[in-house]
Amino acid sequence: MSVTVEEYVEPPLVLAGQWMLFWLKFRRHRVAVAGGVIILLLYVIAAFAEFLAPLPPDLPNTRYTYAPPQALHLFADGGFAPHVLGYKVQVDPVAMRRVFVEDPGNRFPVRFFAEGPAYELWGLIPLRTHLIGVDKPGQPLFLLGADRLGRDLLSRVLYATRISLSIGLVGVTISLSLGVLLGGLSGYFGGTIDTVIQRVIEFVRSVPTIPLWMGMAAAIPTAWPPLRTYFIITVIISLIGWTSLAREVRGKFLVLRNEDFITAARLDGLSDLAIIYTHMVPSFLSHIIAAVTLAIPGMILAETALSFLGIGLQPPIVSWGVLLQESQNIRAVASAPWLLFAPGAAVVTSVLALNFLGDGLRDAADPYV
C-alpha cells in the first residue's frame, strides 16, 4: 500500500471486504507481523543471494581451512571504517593443532558494493559487485567462519537459503495441488469417495515418515544431475506432506456444502465446478493460505533432515541440510562450532518465523476468534 500511516483512515467496518477485515485482524497480531517481515527478508536473501554473498559458495581457500568467524569492526582511528582483522596461526601446545587468532596489525577494510568475484545474477546478468567485500581477492573475509575447505560459511548459508526456502515453496505447491484435489473430492462428493480417500490419508499419517522418506530418497542414483535430485526430493517430501492440507480442505468443504448460499447456487443450476470456483474457494482461501504457511516448515525440516543424513541433496548443491551434514562429526563441531550453529540458526529462524506467521494468518482467517 502506498498510503502512509498518518493519512490512513480506518475504513468503516461495515463496508470492509473480507480481505480488509483479514488484514486488520492480522495486523493486531504483532508476533505474526514480525514473523512475516522476517520471512519476507529471507525470501529477498534467497532472491539476491549472489549479490549479498561476499564470495561464491564453492570457492576454496586452503590457507583458511576451519578459520573461525571474524568480528566486523566498525570504527578505526576515530572514524567510521568497517574492517576485519587478519589471522595469525599459532600452534596450541596442548591439543597440538593449528589455531587462528586475530592479528591486530593486519587490517583489511571492508567496502560496500565492492568489486569481487564475477557471477551471474539469476544465471542471466553478469556482475562483479557484491554488497560487501574486501579490496583484493585473497584477503580473508569470513564473517561466519570457514569450513574444512576454507569456503566462506556466510556465502554458503546465503546461497543455501535459496535452495531450502524454494524446496519449501515448490513442495507445498505440489502438496497443495494434491490436497485440494483429493480433499475437495472427498469433501464435496462424500460417500464412498470420501471413505476411500480418508482411509488413504489415515494410512499415510499412521506410518512414521522419516524411515519412509529415507527409503525413497536412498533410491535416487548419486549420478543424477543436481536439478533432477532436487525435484525428486521435493516430490518425495510432498507426497507425504499433503494429508494435512487435504484434511483442511475437506473440512471446509463439508461445512460449506450445507450452507444456504451454496444450496441456492445449486438450485440456480450452477455446475459443480462453477460452484467450487466462484463460491466455495473464495470463502476458504484465507484458511488455505494459513494452512499452506503452516505446512512449509515441515517441508524445510524434512529436506534438512534428509540432506543431513546424506541421502537428500548432494554436495554441489548447498542447502541448510547439506551444510549441516558437515557437522555430523561431533569432533569437527567441537573444534569448529560455527559449522553447526550458523546453518542451524538459519533453520530455526525460518521455521519459527513461518510458524508465527501461519498462526497469525490462521487467527485472522477465523471469524470467531
Place this chain on the structure above:
Amino acid sequence: MKDYILRRLLYMVPTVLAISVMAFTIIRLPPGDYLTTVIAELSASGAPVDSGTIAALKDRYGLGDPAYLQYLKWISRILLHGDFGLSFEKNVPVNALIWDRLGATFGISILTLLFIWAFAFPIGIFSAVRKYSMGDYAVTFFGFLGLATPNFLLALMLMYVSVRYFGQSVGGLVSPDMIDAPWSGAKFVDLLAHIWLPVFVIGTSGMAALIRIMRANLLDELYRPYVVTARAKGMSEFSLLLRYPVRVALNPFLSTVGWMLPTLVSGEIIVSVVLSLPTTGPMLLRALLSQDMYLAGSIIMIASLMTVLGTLLSDILLAWVDPRIRYQ
C-alpha cells in the same frame, strides 16, 4: 466394546496390506536388480561364483518373475516361515539383526511418550490457569522454540555443549566399557544416566505441541458457568480444577497418541543416528546407503507395523476410557 475392537481390527487389514506393498516397493526401488549386487559382492570377496548359487538365489527371490509374483513369494515367506530374506552386506538373515534394535527403538519411543505426558500435563495446566503470566509466556516461548528446532539439531547442540564444557561425549545408551557387560544394577544405572538425553531430545517438539493443546482445551473450560458455580459454592480452587475442567480437557489430550507415535518413531530414528544409539536408526541408514534392501525394507515395514499396532492399542484404550468413542 467387542464390536468396536472387531471393527478396528478389520480396518487394519488394508493398512497392513498397504504397508507390506510399500515396503516391497522400497526394496525394489534402487535401479538394477539385487542379484547383480550380490554377484558383484561375492566376486569382490574372492569367492568363486558358481551358477548353482545364482540359480538358488534367483529361485529364492523369484527373480525374473513379474513383480506381483515376487511380492507373493516374499510375503508368503514372511508369513509362513518368518523369513525376511538375507542381509546382503552382512550375509546373515535379516531376522537375526533387527529385533533387538526395533525393541530399543520402541522402548525409547514409549519412554518418550510417558516423559511427554508427565511434563506436558502439569505445564499445560499451569500455563492455562496462569494465562498471560511470565511463566505462561516463558512456556509458550520455549514451546515454539522446541517446535522449530529439528530433533537432530538439538541433539548435536547438546553433544557440542557436553563435549566443549564438560569434556565428555554423550553418545550411546550405555558407557563404552559397559556395552558387553551382563545386565546388572550398575549397568542399569548407567543406562539411566544415558537414556534421558535421547528421551529429552525426541520429546521436546511433541511436548511443545501437547502443552499447547492442553492449554487451549483447558482455557475453553475454565470460564464455563459450571466452574463459576462450583467456586461460588466454596470448593477449593485446586480440587475444583482437577475434578471438573481438567477431566473434560483430558480427552483430546489422550487421543494424541494416535499421531504422536509415528512422529516419535521418526524422531527416534534420526536422533539415534546422531547419538549413535544401538537402535534401528543407524542400521537403517547404513542399510540404505549400501543398498542392503531386504534389511532396509524389513526395518521400514516392521517399524511401520509396530507403529500402527501401537496406535490401535491406544485407540482401544481410549475407547475403554471414553464410552462416546465406543458408540460412534
